[in-house]
Amino acid sequence: MQRTGGELVLDSLKAAGVDTAFGIISVHNIPIFDAMAREAGVRLVPARTEHGAAAMADGFARATGRLAAVITSTGVGAANAAGPLLEAFSASSPLIHVTGQVDAAYLDEDRAFLHGAKDQLAMLDRVGKAGLRAASTEEIPSVMRRAIHLAWSGRPGPVSVEIPIDQQYRAIDAPAMEPIRRLEPVTPAARDVEHAAALIRQAKRPLIWAGGGTIAAGASDAIRKLAERIGAGVLTTASGRGSLPEDHPQCVGFFVVDAAAIELYQQSDLLLAVGTRFRGNETRNWQLPLPSPRIQVDVDLSLLGRNYPIDIGIGADARLTLLALLESVSDSPDPTWLTRVAEAGRAARARARATLGPYERVLDDLRTTLAREAIVVRDVTIPATTWGGRLLETYQPRTALYSATYAIGMGVGLAIGAAIGQPDRDVVLLAGDGGFVTALGELGTAAQERARLRVILFNDGGYGILRNLQDTHFDGRRFGVDLTTPDFLRLADSFGVWSGQIRSAVETAPVLKEALQQEGPALVEVDMQAVGPMAIPFTGSARLVPGRS
Template sequence: MTTNGQMEYTTADAVVAELVRAGVEVVFGVVSIHNMPIYDALLREGSIRIVCSRGESGAANMADGYARSTGKLGVVITSTGSGAANAAGSLVEAWAAGTPVLHLTGEVGSKYLGTGRGYIHECKDQLSMMKGCCKEAYRLRKPEQAASVVRQAIVTATTAPAGPVSLEIPIDFQSAIIPQSKIESVQVACATQAAPVIPAEVVDQLANSRRPVIWAGGGVISAGASKELTKLAELTGAAVITSQSGKGSIPEDHPQCIGHFAAYEAVKELLKNADLLVSVGVRFRGNETVNWKVTAPEAHISIDADLSAFNRNYEVTHGLLGEAKPILAALNEALQAKSVAPEAAYVEEVKSVREKVRAILRETLGPYEAIVDGMRRVLPKDAILVRDVTVPANVWGSRLFEIYEPRTSIHASGGGIGQGLPTALGAQMGQQDRVVVLMAGDGGYMLNVGEMPVAVQENLPLIVLLFDDAGYGVLRNIQDAAYGRQVAVDLVSPDFVMLAKSMGYESNRVGSPEELVNELEAAVARRKPTMIVVDMNAVGPMAKPFGGPPGAADAFKPKKL
């Protein structure tokens, strides 16, 4: 829109200006009659790359994967009503993972909001729907406030504890001409930032501990505190357990890293006999603690940026509120001043537990042991492994495949299937020079299979390892264990190799660990979209069937409440 040859400044322009100010480089979404002004403003501004997903669900997952692989803000743009609702499940996943995502959605014309008159794409209460699946949700109520409301949404999304934030903008507001206000953040410069003051009793407790355990979660990675965490472990001799989200918070070849094995008996016994637990940015999810049946030591120092985290799942004796990085650095400095030395015998015990749980798991794998070892041998150390919910991912992809760096392990925190493909596409968009590999199963993969062309359109060299067992393998095994029978788990799928080739991927089907590793090595070298379909029937069964997370089958057996 122009007046006297000059482009008028609109709400959409203000939205885009705030994205640029926040350093946004890429957005994911689906164009619609309820967001076209924003898309046009992006085009005119020109610096932000627009990735066209094939559905709003996939777009939100892409923004999530992008944010997880980079640590930057992920941005997704959707339409109104059903378009926003399509993104809801993926925003729940971002909420579960604590990912900073900004969701920009249209809304019906402002004078029709809440009237139920049948305005196209109308939703009865879109704002409440978005509040239910996000950290927070806002509605722009006055076009002139666009810059401040967008900036507030970004601050909310990125402030610890981070999470997705939805902002709905009525369609008539998006094209409204508004003043080009400049809102500047003015702060008093501070020459030095004071280091956190750690209570003396906390330092003493750590210094005097002889059997400490550190439980590291995703908060370590989001805070960029991996080096500090590793140093704390080395100073104290602590065993380090990681949550799924905490994988990569300490290199998994470190002799003190037990890893994502909290529910294993040897680790539960180690915790039972520990004299101190230090938890850092961890949620203690039910599926990682056998629904909180894993016993924690009475002495528990918890470090978290979320005040509501303390005493939510395990009782805390000392809660240290704040970002993990400066708190851990201050703890390390205080411990070094005390000349703390780890107990050699305990360090050896930790190494023994680490080796024991891995050996126990390896005994269950059968031919898949050669696959995990081959994958780790072929893939670069900084490769990003994205895992959808599937048997191989649950059993060994999240435990035995070693992760050496933060932000190179991405998984479905909320447990929803089918989100792996778009999440991996977002991760690859954020780290285009890295090798990104997706582990997925045939059942879940079909939920977002339509996003496959994005890799070709955006020239993303994503590698998909599709483990094909013709159904929902995880649920099959849980049903067998719970009921001794199966229902609604067998699926007819397309010829995945033909499907992949029709979408521009290189693709082959393999039936042995050796074939898989050879194909994977070729895929890493070619740097083009690739799908390797793993015929699980040809590879053969695991030595021990996977029955779901600990206690999963028992939860479904008939019982009195």
């Protein structure tokens, strides 16, 4: 059967179960888009920028747990996707990025071919899990298969494939594409499980630290059962939110650096860390006094013991490991310890609430208005970072998405991708004006696709966190933080998007309810100057400005 290179790319995506691709059409990828237009099976979501397209694919993958695809042009087009690819790598999102290249005869010659780039493959390799090249049409099926397996295997991540444009047009005789299936998860060694179980059986005051690997492995139910059986308190990373419902009495949540959590560390006699890297910002740059002995479970062997010494490292699938541990331990909860865990969770939440001022009402009305299964996406802004990332309770896996690199502007694409991947759920984006403006063109994508996205836009006229940092640490000198912003309500109207405004915290519930009734996207602007300041200005960690106090 004759198939062009573009058709072979499509065949590969379909063989892996991909049904949605995000991207921007170009003269260096048009054969792939043409194949998608002629043959059913993969929906195309045309974004406005490569940055937005890659972020959408990332959001789709995080919200669904499925492989996502993004297609960009070569050169600057591919470079525009580099930031979101790095974001997807940080978030461990399985993603396939297909990009073009110059004609095969001119590869690696840097002869100023249209859309050519200096060593594009090396750039793509550095910002993701791997960068591969299918130099000929014949190589496309095998390279795509390898890329998809790489994206899925071990710690998931984005893999890029570049294909010369002439090889996308070229047709060859090709057999029918065999299904591309995920590799079987890695089973833990019985000896490692028994050693870990022995430590757990000895513990009276255990803690579990649940990271994003817990959710990636589908291990949430297993972690709940194990926590309840051994009487463990559960702390989560930002990526691990939803591993255990945050209204569960044993869930302390994402308060890993709070004083109440530190007291637990000092009292605990065991830490079981599952699917986590112990990121610097979540451990005070590895200075938190985490309990010992420590057991670390991660599918990526290179992460075991990298940031904290461990007593036992299990390089295997998190779900299979937790299920094996469940079979090896018995019920042993200590009521006194569970009371301390619950008290620590309440104390941490109370401390955070005391900083919010009028935004406590915004928080509570948002939570009561949203369904438990709603997906909340956080860009980097004061409300999202302070209460959105900790106090706005999360109850299910894959319902708390955020910028893992803490770069502004990622949230817009993540939220659109999540809304397209989960069309029957409400998706809410918490964004600031500074970050939203960097990606506001993608509001057109949301409108065009009729995505069920509700943007809650906190407008403080600039970069609020940096403004507060300057006020606190730079004698009030403000530079580069006060921005001119558009009329967001009129902007939304120009795209045919419903909009509303909140100027007082008491207006939150009625405006949100109306936004949630819209069939397509909606935008709610929160006028932060009118609502008022937080009780305690948020300046982030003092480690953001080393050398100043």
